[in-house]
Amino acid sequence: NAGVTQTPKFQVLKTGQSMTLQCAQDMNHEYMSWYRQDPGMGLRLIHYSVGAGITDQGEVPNGYNVSRSTTEDFPLRLLSAAPSQTSVYFCASSRGSADTQYFGPGTRLTVL
Amino acid sequence: LAKTTQPISMDSYEGQEVNITCSHNNIATNDYITWYQQFPSQGPRFIIQGYKTKVTNEVASLFIPADRKSSTLSLPRVSLSDTAVYYCLVGAPYSGAGSYQLTFGKGTKLSVIP
Numbered sequence: 001n002a003g004v005t006q007t008p009k010f011q012v013l014k015t016g017q018s019m020t021l022q023c024a025q026d027m028n029h030e031y032m033s034w035y036r037q038d039p040g041m042g043l044r045l046i047h048y049s050v051g052a053g054i055t056d057q058g059e060v061p062n063g064y065n066v067s068r069s070t071t072e073d074f075p076l077r078l079l080s081a082a083p084s085q086t087s088v089y090f091c092a093s094s095r096g097s098a099d100t101q102y103f104g105p106g107t108r109l110t111v112l
Numbered sequence: 113l114a115k116t117t118q119p120i121s122m123d124s125y126e127g128q129e130v131n132i133t134c135s136h137n138n139i140a141t142n143d144y145i146t147w148y149q150q151f152p153s154q155g156p157r158f159i160i161q162g163y164k165t166k167v168t169n170e171v172a173s174l175f176i177p178a179d180r181k182s183s184t185l186s187l188p189r190v191s192l193s194d195t196a197v198y199y200c201l202v203g204a205p206y207s208g209a210g211s212y213q214l215t216f217g218k219g220t221k222l223s224v225i226p
Contacts, residue, residue, distance in 0.1 A: 041218060
């Protein structure tokens with residue numbers, strides 16, 4: 001099993017550009033989440049999904065969209081990038097909502 | 113949403129036992145307590161989870177008093193490779209729209225000294 005994979009590893013955007021961060025898992029987990037981590041800070045929940053076709057907002061959802069068309073994939077879309085979205089983004093999956101979360105390696109995003 | 117409070121940093125010598133305490137005064141009845149470890153430039157990794165009393169696995173123990181308003185992660189005989197940030201997480205199983213709110217907080221940076 002590859003676990004949770006994220007692409008790209010690094011990305012630089014200009015203000016106003018849009019892009020999609022990819023996340024995939026091969027563990028057949030129902031629950032998937034996106035977090036952002038700013039320097040010296042903990043992780044903050046952006047959006048999450050409890051199954052294909054079901055998504056909901058987390059703590060900091062503004063400026064981000066998600067969809068879950070398959071169990072395996074959970075892409076995160078930045079609609080119009082802003083410097084405040086410069087961060088490291090982690091995707092996670094778990095079998096159940098209170099079960100162990102498995103994290104991907106992260107995507108380091110810089111918005112100029 | 114249960115808020116957690118942990119020490120910002122701790123130092124320990126190799127071979128010592130390390131105890132990191134997390135306060136969660138407004139923990140809800142169905143909330144679990146979970147600890148994660150994070151190394152630089154990596155995603156967090158699960159360490160241990162518990163609901164009450166004591167839980168032990170091959171890497172750590174988790175002590176939870178009867179009132180569940182705090183919990184203590186115990187790492188026996190730490191080594192240099194245990195230098196990392198440790199997060200205490202409090203949350204419940206998903207029960208409907210908007211209910212899945214897990215907060216990592218800033219964590220505790222543990223530095224193990226040779």
